[in-house]
Amino acid sequence: MQLEKILQSQGFGSRKECRALIRDERVTVNGAVIRDPSTNLPTDDLVFAVDDQPWRYRAQAYVLLHKPAGHECSRVPTFHPSVFTLLPPQLALRDVQCVGRLDQDSTGLLLLSDDGQFIHRWSSGKKQVPKCYRIETADPVSEADAARLLAGVQLEDEPAPVLARAVVLDGSHQLRMTITEGKYHQVKRMIGALGNRVTRLHRESVGGLSLPADLPEGQWRWLEAADLAQLAAYD
Numbered sequence: 080m081q082l083e084k085i086l087q088s089q090g091f092g093s094r095k096e097c098r099a100l101i102r103d104e105r106v107t108v109n110g111a112v113i114r115d116p117s118t119n120l121p122t123d124d125l126v127f128a129v130d131d132q133p134w135r136y137r138a139q140a141y142v143l144l145h146k147p148a149g150h151e152c153s154r155v156p157t158f159h160p161s162v163f164t165l166l167p168p169q170l171a172l173r174d175v176q177c178v179g180r181l182d183q184d185s186t187g188l189l190l191l192s193d194d195g196q197f198i199h200r201w202s203s204g205k206k207q208v209p210k211c212y213r214i215e216t217a218d219p220v221s222e223a224d225a226a227r228l229l230a231g232v233q234l235e236d237e238p239a240p241v242l243a244r245a246v247v248l249d250g251s252h253q254l255r256m257t258i259t260e261g262k263y264h265q266v267k268r269m270i271g272a273l274g275n276r277v278t279r280l281h282r283e284s285v286g287g288l289s290l291p292a293d294l295p296e297g298q299w300r301w302l303e304a305a306d307l308a309q310l311a312a313y314d
């Protein structure tokens with residue numbers, strides 16, 4: 080693929096802007112400056128650098144973000160900064176989108192990608208992808224509450240009861256709940272249906288993939304092939 084097209088595909092700007100980057104001698108491959116924008120390079124395992132910052136070519140972007148509270152998943156946020164402010168601008172430019180959303184006050188595992196099929200696969204409620212949330216509540220939670228969540232609670236505007244796939248009580252005001260749909264404010268509404276209220280909501284896992292313990296809040300990393308395999312490895 081031509082170098083100017085490679086840069087464009089990786090979110091370094093328009094074709095014209097990428098051509099200018101190359102002509103300004105800001106792009107290197109294996110330490111050598113490439114001055115001709117039409118230079119053809121194999122993209123397999125390609126690592127190039129722009130202003131000495133290395134960047135690996137990726138046909139599609141798969142990203143995991145440890146979302147902090149106080150950020151909206153929307154690109155055009157209303158009241159809080161967007162999660163996209165936590166990512167390099169190249170990801171926004173190549174049209175990476177959130178795979179399902181977390182509320183602004185929720186934290187935890189957020190997937191992002193520019194692969195439309197991937198986004199649909201992992202955000203569609205029809206696919207029954209398990210998502211596990213750690214929840215803190217305003218009032219105590221009981222075994223009876225857990226049983227109600229497992230049996231299904233009626234939410235406003237839903238034709239049928241909505242149920243949790245798994246519930247574990249972790250403390251007087253703490254539980255972990257796994258759901259397989261992605262309805263609007265689903266966890267908060269399910270806890271609300273018990274007459275209780277969520278005070279903290281943290282997503283621990285999606286499919287077979289858990290939030291890495293060593294990834295601090297606000298930080299992101301690429302998902303590699305092993306992570307994608309782990310994502311898909313769930314019952």
Ligand code: URA
Nearest residue numbers: 181182185264266267
């Ligand atoms: N359910 C909610 O209510 N909020 C979230 O952020 C995620 C799931």
